[in-house]
Amino acid sequence: MYEQNFQVVIIGGGPAGLAAAVSASDNGAERVLVIERDRELGGILQQCIHNGFGLHRFKEELTGPGYAGRYIKMVQERSNITVLLDTMVLSVTENKTIVGVNPQDGIFQITAKAIIFAMGCRERTRGAIRTPGTRPAGVLTAGAAQRMVNMEGYLPGKKVVILGSGDIGLIMARRMALEGTRVEAVLEIMPYSNGLTRNVVQCLQDYNIPLYLAHTILKIHGKERITGVTCAKVDQNMKPIAGTEFYLECDCLLLSVGLIPENELSRELGIQIDGLTSGPIVDQLRQTNMAGFFAAGNVVHVHDLVDFVSEEGEIAGKYATAYAKSEIGAVNKVVAVTSADGVRTVVPQMINLHEGDTLPIRLYMRVGKTERNVKLAIMSGAQILLEKKLAVAKPGEMIVVEVPSDKLKTSDDKITVILKR
Amino acid sequence: MKNTKKTDIVIIGGGIVGTAIARELAKYELDIVLLEQHPDLAMGTTKANSAILHAGFDAPEKSLKALLNVRGNELYRSLKDELDLELAVTGSLVVATNETEMKTLTELEQRGKNNGVAGLKIISRDQVLVREPNLSPDIVGALYAPTGGMMWPFTAALAFAENAIRNGVEVLTECPVTGIKVDNGKVVGVDTPQGFITANYVINAAGVHADDISRMASDDSFTITPRKGEYILFDKSVGSLVNTIIFPTPSKISKGILVSQTIHGNIFIGPNAANSSDKEDVATTTLGMKEIIAGARRLVPNLPLSSAITQFTGVRAVADSGDFVIRASTITQGLIQAAGIQSPGLTSAPAIAEMVAAILGNQGVNLTPKRSFNPINPPRVAFNQLDYAGKQAIIAKNPLHGRIICRCETVTEGEIVDAIHSPCGARTVDGIKRRLRPGAGRCQGGFCGPKITTILARELNIPITAVRKDTAESQMFYDKIPGGCEVTADV
Numbered sequence: 024m025y026e027q028n029f030q031v032v033i034i035g036g037g038p039a040g041l042a043a044a045v046s047a048s049d050n051g052a053e054r055v056l057v058i059e060r061d062r063e064l065g066g067i068l069q070q071c072i073h074n075g076f077g078l079h080r081f082k083e084e085l086t087g088p089g090y091a092g093r094y095i096k097m098v099q100e101r102s103n104i105t106v107l108l109d110t111m112v113l114s115v116t117e118n119k120t121i122v123g124v125n126p127q128d129g130i131f132q133i134t135a136k137a138i139i140f141a142m143g144c145r146e147r148t149r150g151a152i153r154t155p156g157t158r159p160a161g162v163l164t165a166g167a168a169q170r171m172v173n174m175e176g177y178l179p180g181k182k183v184v185i186l187g188s189g190d191i192g193l194i195m196a197r198r199m200a201l202e203g204t205r206v207e208a209v210l211e212i213m214p215y216s217n218g219l220t221r222n223v224v225q226c227l228q229d230y231n232i233p234l235y236l237a238h239t240i241l242k243i244h245g246k247e248r249i250t251g252v253t254c255a256k257v258d259q260n261m262k263p264i265a266g267t268e269f270y271l272e273c274d275c276l277l278l279s280v281g282l283i284p285e286n287e288l289s290r291e292l293g294i295q296i297d298g299l300t301s302g303p304i305v306d307q308l309r310q311t312n313m314a315g316f317f318a319a320g321n322v323v324h325v326h327d328l329v330d331f332v333s334e335e336g337e338i339a340g341k342y343a344t345a346y347a348k349s350e351i352g353a354v355n356k357v358v359a360v361t362s363a364d365g366v367r368t369v370v371p372q373m374i375n376l377h378e379g380d381t382l383p384i385r386l387y388m389r390v391g392k393t394e395r396n397v398k399l400a401i402m403s404g405a406q407i408l409l410e411k412k413l414a415v416a417k418p419g420e421m422i423v424v425e426v427p428s429d430k431l432k433t434s435d436d437k438i439t440v441i442l443k444r
Numbered sequence: 445m446k447n448t449k450k451t452d453i454v455i456i457g458g459g460i461v462g463t464a465i466a467r468e469l470a471k472y473e474l475d476i477v478l479l480e481q482h483p484d485l486a487m488g489t490t491k492a493n494s495a496i497l498h499a500g501f502d503a504p505e506k507s508l509k510a511l512l513n514v515r516g517n518e519l520y521r522s523l524k525d526e527l528d529l530e531l532a533v534t535g536s537l538v539v540a541t542n543e544t545e546m547k548t549l550t551e552l553e554q555r556g557k558n559n560g561v562a563g564l565k566i567i568s569r570d571q572v573l574v575r576e577p578n579l580s581p582d583i584v585g586a587l588y589a590p591t592g593g594m595m596w597p598f599t600a601a602l603a604f605a606e607n608a609i610r611n612g613v614e615v616l617t618e619c620p621v622t623g624i625k626v627d628n629g630k631v632v633g634v635d636t637p638q639g640f641i642t643a644n645y646v647i648n649a650a651g652v653h654a655d656d657i658s659r660m661a662s663d664d665s666f667t668i669t670p671r672k673g674e675y676i677l678f679d680k681s682v683g684s685l686v687n688t689i690i691f692p693t694p695s696k697i698s699k700g701i702l703v704s705q706t707i708h709g710n711i712f713i714g715p716n717a718a719n720s721s722d723k724e725d726v727a728t729t730t731l732g733m734k735e736i737i738a739g740a741r742r743l744v745p746n747l748p749l750s751s752a753i754t755q756f757t758g759v760r761a762v763a764d765s766g767d768f769v770i771r772a773s774t775i776t777q778g779l780i781q782a783a784g785i786q787s788p789g790l791t792s793a794p795a796i797a798e799m800v801a802a803i804l805g806n807q808g809v810n811l812t813p814k815r816s817f818n819p820i821n822p823p824r825v826a827f828n829q830l831d832y833a834g835k836q837a838i839i840a841k842n843p844l845h846g847r848i849i850c851r852c853e854t855v856t857e858g859e860i861v862d863a864i865h866s867p868c869g870a871r872t873v874d875g876i877k878r879r880l881r882p883g884a885g886r887c888q889g890g891f892c893g894p895k896i897t898t899i900l901a902r903e904l905n906i907p908i909t910a911v912r913k914d915t916a917e918s919q920m921f922y923d924k925i926p927g928g929c930e931v932t933a934d935v
Contacts, residue, residue: 060848109847111847111848111851111854113854122832124835124839124846124848125846125847126839126844126845126846126847127843127846128846129835129836129839129840129843129846130835130836130839145886146887148753148886148887148888149754149888150677150752150753150754150755150888151750151753153676153752153755155727155729155733155755157726158726159913159918160912160913160914160920161920163889163890163893166890167890167891167893171894171897175894175897175898175908176924177908177909177921177922177923177924178924179920179921179922180922181922202924241730242729242730244727246724246915247913247915247917247918248918248919287852290681
């Protein structure tokens, strides 16, 4: 078992991990390691062959592999970044020792000064939503189907129904249609789509694919391969309405019913998890409750735009480096950040103010349901620290607000983000 | 006929009963062929049940169920080591929530003693809650059975079959029996799509289809009614919800809806019981889910429903007599029934096998012990069970053990390749899942599914489009429409 040490070790070579590595290197980390379990860097971007990535970051519309390629090139240009591909992390200890495995090196041990979690997320499954019926071939998550279609070159069906209107579901509706598959319908249990508006337009409307809002699947039919699904309209409590049932014939059901941050490693370690985001509770430096352990990207909270994932990676990379070099100053004020009244999640959940902090702090929020003509307000007790008008707030689109750091110096120890109607 | 084959004994059915019989009969100088209709073993009742090693206090005294349960429980202790079974004797609890139920527990205790179950005792509410703090505070006491336990039925059937194969038994999969040829009231062989197989003895271990098989040989002395049971399985992260197996106090018809840990550290709840007209109906239902959730909540009020990872339905093979049907047919000579094997069939299987061997002996079959019989299966290599040195050692032998394919259950490519190339190897995606558990974890195959599909195609030398989920016609993928972007598969 060989052993090595690094200043900053990043677990996960997707967009968050790549940006973190580049940022760590640019901020003066001497030895940076990226551990990736797939055979190439880029993470899930590699199977996202559609365009629309990088509008914020590069002011261009790139494909997923194109966006990943930019960052992979940046990583390759920096000689102090080591990449281990085809490598799985088996354990991480409190004293920052990582045990990993791959076919070339076998079991090996790495010690780090700082560790960044960038493992991304996984898809919710049929089991998690407890859809009744049989368990035939042809029922798979939209992401697994995306990998088979885009990376392996095979189709999971020729007549498909999609449950869930998250972005992956919408993108896969278009992708399957482009491959000549008939997309019967996209069903969404909520009365609104969970995806980006542009995806509803470009992936469904442009292809005449019907979107059934407030609908769900009651039963999956078929013994060997799926033969159809029974659908129904749901009421406000998401309960099926009797008499609204209808049958859709299909040979494939794709599920796009949510993403769950992959925090098995972080949980085992005892890192504190936010019950709403399912990701670690982090401060504005993306440091978790355990000193020297940072997190970035979809492992923290599920993003809709990769640009923000990269941004979070950069933050984590910069401050993990500062931590490794003992350059993070003493904390002189801790402000807890919570959400209420229509705002479902907020990241960071903690702000640790240090001596000389001057940069504004960006808060990333998601609302619980679609609302129009509202004001987003950041409250310190009864006092409004900041207000922003929103013509529309949608659960599928992350809201970003900058809070000047001097406002936090005088605020309460707890601030709350709310929607004012 | 395409082919003909000649053997002494044909066993119909590759579930826990058929495979246990195959392994038992492999101890003797006999030619044996086991036929399984599906691409893999144990795809019927064996793959979807409560997976419990029952102590044996439930069944009526002197019934076959009672006798064979207690004997089977005993036999598994030595089989665990011989066949490297995934089995743990953890003890089980039957809990009572009122004084009437406590009375039933006393009856159960007495019945268990009469059945020969060792170590049963009634324990107090406090003793129960110390063992199982998440149980309902309404509980007033429990019957503790130290010989109760849990196992993984699929790999048990596989282990029986593998050991049988090592000792000369031939196992044919995708080989349904389409007819039994009877001449002068005597079995002479069976028809299959793979040809006619001449045999003087046919053992019917066809699970829910056992009555259909029996009728092929003109014996309609029993009927099998399929009885569905639905389950919900939970993630390992809530695996400490209960520490063993918790039964409610049983009713006259069923052991009730239980809450139990699995041998792999997950939690399950279920089953309900609903007679069905369709032997193949393994659909879960909204009503069934509600029923088992309500039932389980009576035992454990705080169910972590958001940690559910899958739901499934099993079908019990219930004979009209209510007891196991294990006997030589009185109508057709050479037909031996091992039918109506519902709970506690899994526990009873090795004892059923002994009984079938004895019946064959009584029928005049020459049971000469095979001197070369080797009862031992080589131990399985489970990467996630090894320490780092052990992991390093197997990677040094085969670097594919260094590539983790399933991140939820930590399963390596080496293990998957071995499972495909072992005796009675995996042929389907679910076959890999049932052997090694990739796809049985929290992501339910979302990440590893595409990789396992490509590994199966590569190792079996078949196109991706021929890779199946579980049954004969359950292909998972189509070729792209010509003109689409073609990418070569390479894992």
